[in-house]
Amino acid sequence: xxxxxxxxxxxxxxxxxxxxxxxxxxxxxxxxxxxxxxxxxxxxxxxxxxxxxxxxxxxxxxxxxxxxxxxxxxxxxxxxxxxxxxxxxxxxxxxxxxxxxxxxxxxxxxxxxxxxxxxxxxxxxxxxxxxxxxxxxxxxxxxxxxxxxxxxxxxxxxxxxxxxxxxxxxxxxxxxxxxxxxxxxxxxxxxxxxxxxxxxxxxxxxxxxxxxxxxxxxxxxxxxxxxxxxxxxxxxxxxxxxxxxxxxxxxxxxxxxxxxxxxxxxxxxxxxxxxxxxxxxxxxxxxxxxxxxxxxxxxxxxxxxxxxxxxxxxxxxxxxxxxxxxxxxxxxxxxxxxxxxxxxxxxxxxxxxxxxxxxxxxxxxxxxxxxxxxxxxxxxxxxxxxxxxxxxxxxxxxxxxxxxxxxxxxxxxxxxxxxxxxxxxxxxxxxxxxxxxxxxxxxxxxxxxxxxxxxxxxxxxxxx
Amino acid sequence: xxxxxxxxxxxxxxxxxxxxxxxxxxxxxxxxxxxxxxxxxxxxxxxxxxxxxxxxxxxxxxxxxxxxxxxxxxxxxxxxxxxxxxxxxxxxxxxxxxxxxxxxxxxxxxxxxxxxxxxxxxxxxxxxxxxxxxxxxxxxxxxxxxxxxxxxxxxxxxxxxxxxxxxxxxxxxxxxxxxxxxxxxxxxxxxxxxxxxxxxxxxxxxxxxxxxxxxxxxxxxxxxxxxxxxxxxxxxxxxxxxxxxxxxxxxxxxxxxxxxxxxxxxxxxxxxxxxxxxxxxxxxxxxxxxxxxxxxxxxxxxxxxxxxxxxxxxxxxxxxxxxxxxxxxxxxxxxxxxxxxxxxxxxxxxxxxxxxxxxxxxxxxxxxxxxxxxxxxxxxxxxxxxxxxxxxxxxxxxxxxxxxxxxxxxxxxxxxxxxxxxxxxxxxxxxxxxxxxxxxxxxxxxxxxxxxxxxxxxxxxxxx
Numbered sequence: 001x002x003x004x005x006x007x008x009x010x011x012x013x014x015x016x017x018x019x020x021x022x023x024x025x026x027x028x029x030x031x032x033x034x035x036x037x038x039x040x041x042x043x044x045x046x047x048x049x050x051x052x053x054x055x056x057x058x059x060x061x062x063x064x065x066x067x068x069x070x071x072x073x074x075x076x077x078x079x080x081x082x083x084x085x086x087x088x089x090x091x092x093x094x095x096x097x098x099x100x101x102x103x104x105x106x107x108x109x110x111x112x113x114x115x116x117x118x119x120x121x122x123x124x125x126x127x128x129x130x131x132x133x134x135x136x137x138x139x140x141x142x143x144x145x146x147x148x149x150x151x152x153x154x155x156x157x158x159x160x161x162x163x164x165x166x167x168x169x170x171x172x173x174x175x176x177x178x179x180x181x182x183x184x185x186x187x188x189x190x191x192x193x194x195x196x197x198x199x200x201x202x203x204x205x206x207x208x209x210x211x212x213x214x215x216x217x218x219x220x221x222x223x224x225x226x227x228x229x230x231x232x233x234x235x236x237x238x239x240x241x242x243x244x245x246x247x248x249x250x251x252x253x254x255x256x257x258x259x260x261x262x263x264x265x266x267x268x269x270x271x272x273x274x275x276x277x278x279x280x281x282x283x284x285x286x287x288x289x290x291x292x293x294x295x296x297x298x299x300x301x302x303x304x305x306x307x308x309x310x311x312x313x314x315x316x317x318x319x320x321x322x323x324x325x326x327x328x329x330x331x332x333x334x335x336x337x338x339x340x341x342x343x344x345x346x347x348x349x350x351x352x353x354x355x356x357x358x359x360x361x362x363x364x365x366x367x368x369x370x371x372x373x374x375x376x377x378x379x380x381x382x383x384x385x386x387x388x389x390x391x392x393x394x395x396x397x398x399x400x401x402x403x404x405x406x407x408x409x410x411x412x413x414x415x416x417x418x419x420x421x422x423x424x425x426x427x428x429x430x431x432x433x434x435x436x437x438x439x440x441x442x443x444x445x446x447x448x449x450x451x452x453x454x455x456x457x458x459x460x461x462x463x464x
Numbered sequence: 465x466x467x468x469x470x471x472x473x474x475x476x477x478x479x480x481x482x483x484x485x486x487x488x489x490x491x492x493x494x495x496x497x498x499x500x501x502x503x504x505x506x507x508x509x510x511x512x513x514x515x516x517x518x519x520x521x522x523x524x525x526x527x528x529x530x531x532x533x534x535x536x537x538x539x540x541x542x543x544x545x546x547x548x549x550x551x552x553x554x555x556x557x558x559x560x561x562x563x564x565x566x567x568x569x570x571x572x573x574x575x576x577x578x579x580x581x582x583x584x585x586x587x588x589x590x591x592x593x594x595x596x597x598x599x600x601x602x603x604x605x606x607x608x609x610x611x612x613x614x615x616x617x618x619x620x621x622x623x624x625x626x627x628x629x630x631x632x633x634x635x636x637x638x639x640x641x642x643x644x645x646x647x648x649x650x651x652x653x654x655x656x657x658x659x660x661x662x663x664x665x666x667x668x669x670x671x672x673x674x675x676x677x678x679x680x681x682x683x684x685x686x687x688x689x690x691x692x693x694x695x696x697x698x699x700x701x702x703x704x705x706x707x708x709x710x711x712x713x714x715x716x717x718x719x720x721x722x723x724x725x726x727x728x729x730x731x732x733x734x735x736x737x738x739x740x741x742x743x744x745x746x747x748x749x750x751x752x753x754x755x756x757x758x759x760x761x762x763x764x765x766x767x768x769x770x771x772x773x774x775x776x777x778x779x780x781x782x783x784x785x786x787x788x789x790x791x792x793x794x795x796x797x798x799x800x801x802x803x804x805x806x807x808x809x810x811x812x813x814x815x816x817x818x819x820x821x822x823x824x825x826x827x828x829x830x831x832x833x834x835x836x837x838x839x840x841x842x843x844x845x846x847x848x849x850x851x852x853x854x855x856x857x858x859x860x861x862x863x864x865x866x867x868x869x870x871x872x873x874x875x876x877x878x879x880x881x882x883x884x885x886x887x888x889x890x891x892x893x894x895x896x897x898x899x900x901x902x903x904x905x906x907x908x909x910x911x912x913x914x915x916x917x918x919x920x921x922x923x924x925x926x927x928x
Contacts (some may be wrong), residue, residue, distance in 0.1 A: 010690055016480055044807070047697060047698075048698055048699075051696040051697060051698040052698070053692065054696060055689060055692050055696070057832075058526055058549065058692075059524065059525075059550070059551035059552065060525065060548040060549070061523075061524065061525055062525065085522065085523040085524070086523065087519075087523035137897075159709075159712055160709050160713050160714035165660075180726065189673070191676065191766065192667075192668060192671075192675065193674075195661060195665065195667075195676055196629075196664060196665045196667070196668060196675045196678065197661055197663050197664075197678065197681065197682060199660060199661050199662055199663040199715075200660060200661075200662045200711055201659065201701070201704065201710055201711065201712075202709035203656070203659075203701035203703060203707040203708070203709040204656060204700060204701040204704075204705050205662060205709070205711040206701065206702070206703070206707065206708075206709070207656075207699065207700075207701055207702050208699075209653070209656055209700050209701050209702075210657075210693075210699045210700065211656065211657065211660045211699050211701060213701055214660065214661065214662065214693070214698075214700075216655055218686075222682075225519060228519050228522075229515050229516065229519060232515040232518060232519070232673050233511060233515060234511075234512055234515040234516070234669065234678075235512075235672075235674045236668060236673050236674065236675055236678075237665070237667035237668040237669070237670065237671055237673050237674040238671045238673075239667060239670070239674060240665065240667050243625050243667040243670065244667070245623075245665055245667040245668075245669070245670070246665055246667040246668040248626050249664065249665075249667075250624035250625055250665055250715060251714060318476055347708075398705075421542070442581050
């Protein structure tokens with residue numbers, strides 16, 4: 001029997017151990033974990049996230065009056081510091097992780113790994129008493145699988161489907177499967193059960209609806225479900241990814257099975273993952289950095305600028321195109337004009353700037369000076385590279401080109417641990433989910449994650 | 465603003481009342497409910513169903529030692545007579561409903577409504593203290609919506625996707641949304657959250673994997689989740705069905721939006737739903753009935769037959785084609801040769817016959833005499849009509865044609881209440897989930913369902 005790409009990938013995910021992973025990849029995984037906690041905390045108080053938490057708390061285990069649980073193993077809801085079962089904790093933390101649009105992204109697969117992988121592995125590691133090394137190993141398995149599934153599904157998939165929801169379900173299954181010590185055969189079944197649950201459509205963007213929170217919530221929880229079922233003997237399709245009636249057959253026109261097994265064990269896709277620096281849709285970041293660059297180089301103020309042409313890839317036009325005048329903060333994050341307006345007027349497009357100033361008159365005026373055009377070079381190199389290009393027309397008649405080859409937060413331009421702490425602390429303060437001292441204690445613990453024999457609660461006591 | 469098909473359909477589902485529904489449709493809904501309970505009981509003891517129940521019981525509310533619950537409202541797990549939250553009860557009963565392949569089907573949409581609609585509405589009706597009329601009204605809303613969504617998604621969808629999983633998620637949302645008294649606007653959001661979770665791929669058939677149980681489980685539970693979230697203000701895409709990045713855009717090539725609103729309120733698609741008479745994949749039924757007809761007409765025994773040509777539609781070849789020699793009972797139900805073999809040798813292709821005789825030497829020998837060919841007339845009229853045609857070559861050289869225009873269990877050839885009771889009782893006895901006296905008490909209660917002010921437990925006490 002020949003080995004299929006699904007088998008090879010499942011076997012890799014099942015058998016990956018801490019010792020297999022190079023030290024710099026482990027360190028980067030710790031960075032991504034800390035960065036994720038900031039995003040998960042940032043969802044506190046968001047209406048859509050709170051609705052998902054309310055549903056889960058109504059449908060799940062009831063904490064006893066003492067705060068202890070009768071369920072086997074309890075998992076932490078980061079934003080509220082309550083506990084529930086791993087399935088429902090993964091759903092809630094998954095919902096909160098992507099709300100503020102600051103979680104990490106893998107450029108080549110246009111996939112947000114942290115928002116679906118960490119909610120699942122943290123919940124299961126806590127509930128089953130596993131170590132920090134186990135958590136990190138499982139997370140790496142999830143990143144490596146999810147990124148390759150996203151690359152495999154390709155650009156045609158991403159035009160309609162939210163890859164973080166679809167590939168994310170398989171990623172969460174791979175991560176939890178590694179943690180549950182599935183055999184390669186069981187992992188293949190977990191992939192089958194995950195892939196047949198994979199879902200998430202972009203249609204919600206048109207209405208600024210809440211579906212993105214549902215996509216990450218369900219990817220984390222459904223992937224966890226798939227792995228638990230596989231551990232209990234439940235079987236799934238053996239070629240859910242590349243089979244004739246599998247994910248690619250149903251949801252892609254340009255799937256490439258070779259991507260599924262690309263340099264497994266030597267290429268660490270996790271280390272290619274970018275931190276998000278601006279609080280907006282990733283598709284706006286290259287142009288935002290290019291605009292910052294040209295404004296700094298030529299010492300321009302926003303009032304000096306008559307027009308900005310953002311030169312982008314087709315995916316940016318597809319995802320961002322529907323929004324013109326944003327009606328909500330969330331739509332503002334998908335409005336290229338608003339993002340460039342905040343950069344030009346405020347110098348920063350952070351969480352607080354979006355909340356306070358996405359309709360600021362100067363920002364709105366700048367927004368109307370921005371247009372997007374398809375750029376042949378940017379489009380050709382995307383999604384492997386996210387080149388940023390803008391052309392700025394000044395009021396005094398100059399035409400200035402700005403360009404960045406690698407946006408801030410990308411692997412070649414990554415964040416330091418200090419910058420990661422600053423970002424996470426800003427997010428925690430924004431939502432009020434954790435105090436500065438809570439966060440300081442968390443960092444001290446998290447930077448030694450690989451040394452902890454048990455992953456316990458990250459935050460104890462009542463919410464800040 | 466123009467009204468979209470999604471809006472029209474959502475408004476219908478939200479505002480449908482008991483008084484709107486003709487008496488014969490209510491009676492048929494009761495028949496379908498009783499038929500469904502038989503199927504839900506029949507899943508007891510099945511490995512895949514038990515795995516899903518174990519997962520839900522580990523992740524959900526824990527019954528107190530007294531058997532009462534601290535959660536708001538408890539819903540019944542029919543096969544085990546335990547209770548849990550509505551979300552998890554819908555998941556478990558959804559898993560068990562489709563296991564034995566005896567639940568109802570709507571021919572035109574190739575959709576199994578009962579397996580996804582009744583688990584969701586029973587759970588919510590029990591947990592929230594609603595009446596029998598409320599349950600029936602909600603079920604009708606679910607059938608009418610799910611069938612139209614299945615018809616809308618079309619045959620190209622069904623080639624890759626398990627429509628019962630995909631359209632079923634929207635059906636469950638419509639049903640629960642009606643029960644939760646969502647406004648039309650909230651119902652539209654429930655559709656959005658349901659459609660963006662819709663999933664289910666046929667790839668598992670190749671491996672006889674357990675995914676079908678997962679598809680019905682998740683459709684029922686995910687649809688319920690969508691409706692509860694909508695009641696709590698969570699928003700979804702307003703055109704998840706027909707929008708440019710919606711379900712049809714991603715998962716169909718021949719979607720027809722006019723199907724979504726076809727004669728709402730005058731055409732009752734629920735009454736077009738067929739009861740399954742044979743315990744096999746529905747695609748085998750027309751040929752099975754045609755073979756029975758020709759064998760009776762010409763007084764043939766299986767030993768008289770040299771060859772059978774089953775004349776079928778393309779969908780039958782797509783779904784059944786992969787299996788030749790079945791390795792499991794489940795595969796046997798998807799093997800045209802095995803089904804016709806049981807019909808020819810045993811005269812019946814029921815649950816017990818599959819369990820005991822799917823590899824019986826005479827059945828296997830007959831199986832190898834069967835071939836399927838595409839029939840132009842059958843294919844052209846499918847899925848509106850499921851014509852059965854076989855050509856039988858006898859050992860003494862005769863060539864005999866068998867034909868049925870409407871298989872047993874279809875609306876024009878439907879089951880009586882006595883036949884429905886007999887079928888449900890056989891299923892309950894097969895799994896051991898309910899005794900004959902349990903079932904007799906249930907029938908007496910169920911045939912007066914519309915009179916009951918509260919839907920309580922269907923079966924009390926310990927499992928039979």
